[in-house]
Structure formats: structure tokens, C-alpha cells
Amino acid sequence: MDDPVLLTGASGRVGQAILGGLADEYEWRLLDRDPPTGDQPGEFVVADVTDEEAIRDAMDGVGAVIHLAGDPRPEAPWDSVLTNNIDGAKTVFEAAADADVDRVVFASSNHAVGAYETDERTPGLYRSHDEYRLDGTELPRPSNLYGVSKATGEVLGRYYHDHRDLRVCCVRIGNLTESHPPIDYERGQAMWLSYRDCAHLFDRALRADYEYEIVYGISDNDRKYYSIDRAREVLGYDPQDNSAAWDGDERASEGS
Amino acid sequence: MDDPVLLTGASGRVGQAILGGLADEYEWRLLDRDPPTGDQPGEFVVADVTDEEAIRDAMDGVGAVIHLAGDPRPEAPWDSVLTNNIDGAKTVFEAAADADVDRVVFASSNHAVGAYETDERTPGLYRSHDEYRLDGTELPRPSNLYGVSKATGEVLGRYYHDHRDLRVCCVRIGNLTESHPPIDYERGQAMWLSYRDCAHLFDRALRADYEYEIVYGISDNDRKYYSIDRAREVLGYDPQDNSAAWDGDERASEGS
Numbered sequence: 001m002d003d004p005v006l007l008t009g010a011s012g013r014v015g016q017a018i019l020g021g022l023a024d025e026y027e028w029r030l031l032d033r034d035p036p037t038g039d040q041p042g043e044f045v046v047a048d049v050t051d052e053e054a055i056r057d058a059m060d061g062v063g064a065v066i067h068l069a070g071d072p073r074p075e076a077p078w079d080s081v082l083t084n085n086i087d088g089a090k091t092v093f094e095a096a097a098d099a100d101v102d103r104v105v106f107a108s109s110n111h112a113v114g115a116y117e118t119d120e121r122t123p124g125l126y127r128s129h130d131e132y133r134l135d136g137t138e139l140p141r142p143s144n145l146y147g148v149s150k151a152t153g154e155v156l157g158r159y160y161h162d163h164r165d166l167r168v169c170c171v172r173i174g175n176l177t178e179s180h181p182p183i184d185y186e187r188g189q190a191m192w193l194s195y196r197d198c199a200h201l202f203d204r205a206l207r208a209d210y211e212y213e214i215v216y217g218i219s220d221n222d223r224k225y226y227s228i229d230r231a232r233e234v235l236g237y238d239p240q241d242n243s244a245a246w247d248g249d250e251r252a253s254e255g256s
Numbered sequence: 257m258d259d260p261v262l263l264t265g266a267s268g269r270v271g272q273a274i275l276g277g278l279a280d281e282y283e284w285r286l287l288d289r290d291p292p293t294g295d296q297p298g299e300f301v302v303a304d305v306t307d308e309e310a311i312r313d314a315m316d317g318v319g320a321v322i323h324l325a326g327d328p329r330p331e332a333p334w335d336s337v338l339t340n341n342i343d344g345a346k347t348v349f350e351a352a353a354d355a356d357v358d359r360v361v362f363a364s365s366n367h368a369v370g371a372y373e374t375d376e377r378t379p380g381l382y383r384s385h386d387e388y389r390l391d392g393t394e395l396p397r398p399s400n401l402y403g404v405s406k407a408t409g410e411v412l413g414r415y416y417h418d419h420r421d422l423r424v425c426c427v428r429i430g431n432l433t434e435s436h437p438p439i440d441y442e443r444g445q446a447m448w449l450s451y452r453d454c455a456h457l458f459d460r461a462l463r464a465d466y467e468y469e470i471v472y473g474i475s476d477n478d479r480k481y482y483s484i485d486r487a488r489e490v491l492g493y494d495p496q497d498n499s500a501a502w503d504g505d506e507r508a509s510e511g512s
Contacts, residue, residue, distance in 0.1 A: 078346060082338070082342070082343060082346075086338070086342065086408075087338060090334060090338075090401075115414070115415070115418040115419070137395065139393065139395065139414070139470075140411050140414065141414055141415075141418055142411060142414065142415045142418075144415075145346075145415070147415070148408070148411050148412055148415050151408075151411045152342075152404070152407075152408045152411065155396050155398060155404050155407045155408065155411075156404055158371070158395070158396065158397055158398065159371070159397075159398045159400075159401070159403070159404050162371040162397055162398075163371070214395075
């Protein structure tokens with residue numbers, strides 16, 4: 001892709017994982033509401049995602065958008081996710097469609113479907129013998145109002161895809177941590193996404209051929225209840241990490 | 257049900273269809289942002305659905321809610337559906353959960369899934385020989401931003417069901433018209449909902465035993481691409497009308 005890639009929420013954790021792997025692979029236009037600290041691998045725009053005029057300006061000449069900006073707190077109050085995540089996503093999708101951008105890769109979240117983790121299913125769901133899988137075709141069941149806002153972003157993406165010919169890939173990001181997976185937290189191990197797999201997944205979402213997709217963003221963990229089949233098939237995602245590599249006691253703790 | 261039923265958007269078309277059939281069946285608390293014209297079959301509260309305090313007051317002692325209020329225009333602008341439909345639905349669901357209301361019946365819309373009507377599928381989709389069906393398990397594909405707001409209301413309902421034990425039934429209402437179905441409009445005939453079937457469907461949604469449901473609200477039309485199987489099975493919906501009764505020329509026009 002020769003045209004610049006606009007990365008909103010560039011200074012957040014997901015943005016840093018992406019730039020850590022792909023700084024030299026694209027011409028980046030980075031956007032965040034706070035000014036950057038230190039050197040940046042591209043032009044940097046300081047703007048809030050709710051500032052429609054600034055977002056429209058930032059789309060100029062852009063080939064693709066990775067939209068990460070928003071309130072990232074699972075416990076964020078409704079007023080904040082309504083404004084920053086729902087209205088913010090609408091602003092980005094519409095500005096992208098109006099600017100004839102090819103695609104938007106949207107950071108959705110495991111919290112869009114967290115309520116599938118019922119008392120009956122957990123903790124078995126988090127263990128490698130369990131074969132229950134979510135695959136992205138299921139209806140949302142949010143964990144929280146943040147998850148409601150992410151599910152709404154997916155629906156907005158569907159609308160802008162169907163009516164404005166925007167390619168849209170929604171990535172339900174798992175538990176992204178640098179270096180090792182969460183310790184003593186089975187759920188986090190089941191939905192772990194390493195920094196390098198994160199960068200690779202977004203790279204594929206920028207390059208692959210698709211129309212509208214919802215995929216899960218996790219590493220190839222032995223423990224998993226999100227299918228990564230769709231990401232493999234459509235995006236060519238080929239994850240290198242597995243939380244089991246840090247988890248020598250799992251089989252023992254399951255008594256198998 | 258002995259406790260009052262709160263009906264928001266009582267003066268709108270769906271509200272009038274419901275009250276036309278069920279005025280004497282429940283103790284109604286009617287709510288609309290505009291004062292009523294004429295006699296009403298219950299207490300009438302004039303309040304806007306975005307007025308959180310008024311909505312909380314209106315929930316006092318209520319057993320069930322039918323939530324219809326919102327901007328009903330398919331072409332409504334984003335700012336209006338964001339405020340009236342999305343934020344409004346959140347206000348109603350949360351106030352209902354806080355007031356220990358048993359259930360909320362939410363007026364969703366065919367516009368939550370209108371983009372399944374692709375150029376490839378139409379107009380065959382609207383004809384009685386076509387066996388393609390949406391059944392409520394499919395992901396939303398909104399026709400418009402109004403449809404996005406209705407899909408978001410469904411997700412909010414799922415959240416308040418899963419976390420606050422509220423029973424929620426989302427009714428994707430078709431094309432509601434009084435007396436006869438739309439003339440010379442195959443799509444409208446396929447999703448026609450008569451006034452009496454509408455009242456009956458909401459009656460069943462107030463009485464049946466369920467947890468969280470998404471059902472289609474149409475009459476038993478020969479032309480249909482929404483399944484009413486789920487409404488029959490879970491709610492005991494037994495529609496009496498069929499747009500084909502007004503449509504003697506359909507078979508001839510299909511050449512079969």
C-alpha cells in the first residue's frame with residue numbers, strides 16, 4: 001500500500017504493538033488526542049476522535065485506516081463510550097467513506113462477547129481440552145457498556161461497508177500484553193495476543209482481500225475459546241505465539 | 257400481569273395498534289413526549305425518553321415496559337438516533353433494571369437487517385416462492401443509521417438481560433399499516449404486520465416465558481423473508497392476517 005495509513009489512538013497499547021512491528025512497513029499518519037513523547041515513525045496529528053473536522057482533515061490522501069481511538073477502559077461510563085467510542089467510530093467510518101479510503105480496520109474487543117463466559121461454562125472454557133469456540137458469526141453479548149460500544153462499532157462498520165463500499169475488518173482483540181502472557185489468569189492466557197502476533201494480524205488486515213469481516217485477535221494459544229480459523233483463511237493470519245509456552249503447569253492443574 | 261405496563265412512545269403508530277387491541281387487557285401507564293389528544297386508556301406521563309429522571313419516576317411500580325419511543329424516521333439523522341434511540345434505549349433499560357421490572361419489550365425494526373436485501377436477492381426475496389429466511393440469529397445489516405440505532409438497542413437489551421436479569425424481547429417490526437397491506441409494494445407486503453397481529457404479538461411478549469429473544473414482527477404473509485417460527489415457538493404468536501388476502505394478482509405476476 002503506497003498511500004499513508006491513518007492510525008487513530010496511535011499512542012495506546014495496541015498502537016504501540018502495531019508500530020513496534022510495522023513502523024517501517026507503511027507510511028504512517030499517526031493521530032492521538034495527546035501530543036507524542038519522543039520520536040515518531042510518521043507524521044503526527046494531535047486531535048480528538050470526536051472532532052469531525054480534524055478527522056476529515058486527517059483522512060486526506062489516506063489509503064487505509066486503523067481505528068483504535070476511544071475510551072479503552074472496560075469499566076468506562078456510558079457517557080464516555082457513547083461519545084468517544086460510538087459517536088467517534090461513526091465519525092471515523094463516515095469520514096473514511098467520504099474520502100474514498102479503501103478500508104478501515106476497527107479495533108473491537110473481547111468485551112463485545114464477554115457474557116458468553118457464563119458461570120456454567122467457566123473455568124472449563126479457558127482450558128485446552130474445552131472445544132467451545134466463538135467464531136465471529138455469533139450475536140454480541142457484551143461484558144459491559146464498553147463492550148456494547150464495540151459491538152455498535154462493528155454494526156456501524158457493516159453499515160458503511162454495505163452502503164459506502166468501504167472494506168471493514170473488525171478485530172475482537174483479546175488480552176494484549178508485552179513479552180509474556182498474564183500469569184495465574186486462565187482467561188487472559190486463553191485470549192492472549194502477543195505484540196508480534198498483534199502487529200502481524202493488523203498487517204494482514206491492511207493487505208488481504210475481503211469485504212466485511214469480524215475476526216478474533218489472539219495468538220495460537222492451546223487454551224482458546226475464540227476460533228482463529230477465519231483470520232487464517234481470509235486474512236492469512238499465521239500467529240507465532242502460544243500462551244502455553246509460558247504455562248508449564250496447565251496440564252498438571254487440570255489433572256490430565 | 258397485575259402491575260402497570262409502561263408504554264413509551266404511546267402516541268405513535270405502534271403504540272396505537274397495541275392500545276387498539278389491548279386497551280382493556282392491562283393497567284397502562286402511557287408515556288409520550290407530546291401531550292395526548294383525546295381520552296386515554298390509562299395514566300399519561302408527558303416526558304422525553306432522554307429525561308432520565310422522568311423515566312425513572314415513570315418506572316415506579318411497573319411490571320413490564322414496552323419501549324417504542326424514539327425517532328421513528330428511517331432517514332433520521334445520526335445526531336437524533338444517537339440521542340433519542342441509542343441513549344434513550346439505554347436510559348429505559350437501565351431504569352427498568354434498577355426498578356426491578358420483570359421485562360422490557362423493545363421495538364426494533366426491519367431496518368436493523370435491511371441490507372440483507374441485496375440487488376442479487378431482490379425482488380425474488382419478496383415473492384412467495386422464495387425460501388430465503390432471516391430468523392433473528394443473523395448479525396445486523398442495517399439499512400440506515402436508524403437501523404444501526406435499533407441494532408444497538410438490541411445489544412443494550414442483551415447486556416441488561418445478561419447482567420441485570422431483565423427479560424428482554426426485541427421485536428423487529430415489519431411494515432405496520434392499518435386495514436390493508438401496502439398496494440403495489442412487494443417489499444411492504446412481504447413484511448406486512450396488521451394492527452391486530454401487532455397487538456397480539458406484543459400481548460404474547462408481555463405474557464410468555466423467555467429470557468432474551470429477537471423475533472420478527474410480521475403477519476403470516478405468503479410472501480415473507482422473515483421467519484416467524486421463533487415468535488410462534490417461544491411467544492405463542494399465532495397471527496391471523498396474510499397480505500396475500502389482498503393480493504389476488506401475485507401468482508399471475510410471477511407467471512406460476
